[in-house]
Amino acid sequence: MMGRSFRAKISPSDNQAAEDELRREISKDKFTQMEILGQFNLGFIIARLGGDLFIIDQHATDEKYNFEMLQRNTVLQGQRLIQPQSLHLTAANESILMDNMDIFRKNGFEFTIQEDAPCTERVKLVSMPVSKNWTFGKEDIEELIFMLSDAPGVMCRPSRVRQMFASRACRKSVMIGTALNRGEMQQLLTHMGEIEQPWNCPHGRPTMRHLFNLNMLPD
Numbered sequence: 001m002m003g004r005s006f007r008a009k010i011s012p013s014d015n016q017a018a019e020d021e022l023r024r025e026i027s028k029d030k031f032t033q034m035e036i037l038g039q040f041n042l043g044f045i046i047a048r049l050g051g052d053l054f055i056i057d058q059h060a061t062d063e064k065y066n067f068e069m070l071q072r073n074t075v076l077q078g079q080r081l082i083q084p085q086s087l088h089l090t091a092a093n094e095s096i097l098m099d100n101m102d103i104f105r106k107n108g109f110e111f112t113i114q115e116d117a118p119c120t121e122r123v124k125l126v127s128m129p130v131s132k133n134w135t136f137g138k139e140d141i142e143e144l145i146f147m148l149s150d151a152p153g154v155m156c157r158p159s160r161v162r163q164m165f166a167s168r169a170c171r172k173s174v175m176i177g178t179a180l181n182r183g184e185m186q187q188l189l190t191h192m193g194e195i196e197q198p199w200n201c202p203h204g205r206p207t208m209r210h211l212f213n214l215n216m217l218p219d
């Protein structure tokens with residue numbers, strides 16, 4: 001009898017254990033090696049890798065892919081303010097902002113810098129992201145500064161932008177109840193191998209679970 005790599009049950013209380021197993025056993029290249037067995041209940045893909053069968057939530061996994069692509073690639077369009085706005089940041093926060101202007105720009109925030117102005121008056125906001133359903137403001141700038149003080153130079157998004165991307169990703173992803181052909185299912189699995197964290201959708205729901213090992217079936 002082969003050793004069992006997957007022991008977690010499909011149950012909310014076993015979510016962390018299940019995710020740990022998947023992360024350990026399924027390296028990114030494994031997704032393209034999976035064989036699609038079919039679609040179940042117009043919502044799930046059943047796939048086989050060696051003796052192991054997996055079930056994949058078609059909406060959750062597509063949503064996670066679309067979300068990560070938005071996080072990675074979107075440059076938010078800023079809208080010019082009628083008048084540049086002082087932010088009254090501390091000197092330390094001004095420096096963090098000035099060192100990371102490109103990250104702010106990708107989030108739709110642009111500034112003018114006046115090097116010779118007194119501290120707390122050096123930075124003025126000139127452009128801010130706009131969206132029909134979301135309002136952005138100084139809190140988002142402060143949140144970004146806080147994140148960047150922890151991880152300078154690392155691309156990040158304010159939580160409101162994350163939420164906006166999560167709802168956009170949801171709307172553009174394949175819905176439960178949609179019939180998929182083999183190529184479409186294959187594409188969803190291929191995408192799982194191309195993202196950082198394929199195990200949960202942006203709202204935290206699992207994308208994939210181990211069903212069972214065929215070697216465990218009685219002869």
Ligand SMILES: [Zn+2]
Pocket residue numbers: 059063170171
């Ligand atoms: Zn959704």
